Amino acid sequence: MTDGKDFLELIISRQSDRKYSDRHIEKEKLDRIIEAGRMAPSACNAQPWKFIIVDDPELVLKVADAASAKLIGMNSFVAQAPVIIVIVREKSNMSSKVGATIKNKDYSLFDIGIATENICLQSKAEGIGSCIIGWFDEKIIRKLLEIPRSKRVELLITLGYSLSEQREKRRKPAEEKVSYNKY
Numbered sequence: 001m002t003d004g005k006d007f008l009e010l011i012i013s014r015q016s017d018r019k020y021s022d023r024h025i026e027k028e029k030l031d032r033i034i035e036a037g038r039m040a041p042s043a044c045n046a047q048p049w050k051f052i053i054v055d056d057p058e059l060v061l062k063v064a065d066a067a068s069a070k071l072i073g074m075n076s077f078v079a080q081a082p083v084i085i086v087i088v089r090e091k092s093n094m095s096s097k098v099g100a101t102i103k104n105k106d107y108s109l110f111d112i113g114i115a116t117e118n119i120c121l122q123s124k125a126e127g128i129g130s131c132i133i134g135w136f137d138e139k140i141i142r143k144l145l146e147i148p149r150s151k152r153v154e155l156l157i158t159l160g161y162s163l164s165e166q167r168e169k170r171r172k173p174a175e176e177k178v179s180y181n182k183y
């Protein structure tokens with residue numbers, strides 16, 4: 001079992017890495033990274049996701065193009081990633097849907113967020129950098145990867161051996177974000 005302090009260290013050291021070398025990601029590492037996503041908890045165990053692994057270099061460039069906003073230079077780094085994981089939202093099961101209606105909450109987005117962080121943490125543990133990408137042209141990605149029109153593409157995750165420097169974490173103070181026993 002992982003030591004608590006080491007695990008927190010892993011969480012703190014995970015960062016959005018936006019510069020990658022062209023080093024290939026080993027298959028067994030990639031398999032464990034995907035497995036970490038697949039093992040994520042989800043409301044009523046609905047597992048409302050499908051992970052599409054894009055590792056074909058030509059396709060990576062096309063997906064990267066759909067994620068980059070050239071005018072503002074946003075996400076241009078995506079093209080350096082040897083692997084992009086595309087997360088498609090799948091239908092929830094009946095109990096999750098009923099819960100969502102009664103409680104007015106779309107649990108499937110939480111589920112996808114949790115799976116995403118599992119993937120990023122496992123990547124970090126494997127020595128591989130990652131960045132979650134929420135800004136992209138969904139229509140183009142759907143077309144590129146033959147994703148049915150009825151499905152939402154929620155997030156991309158870039159993976160690659162990082163060339164980014166380790167940054168200090170910038171987070172709002174705990175006093176602002178945490179309280180005990182009242183708001």
Ligand SMILES: Cc1cc2nc3c(=O)[nH]c(=O)nc-3n(C[C@H](O)[C@H](O)[C@H](O)COP(=O)(O)O)c2cc1C
Pocket residue numbers: 014015016017018075131132133134135136
């Ligand atoms: C849902 C979501 C969407 C994000 N989309 C992008 C994105 O499109 N491009 C990008 O460079 N970073 C993106 N990020 C990364 C955030 O900017 C980053 O997590 C945040 O600034 C905190 O920095 P850290 O991840 O290095 O701790 C996204 C993160 C999340 C959780």
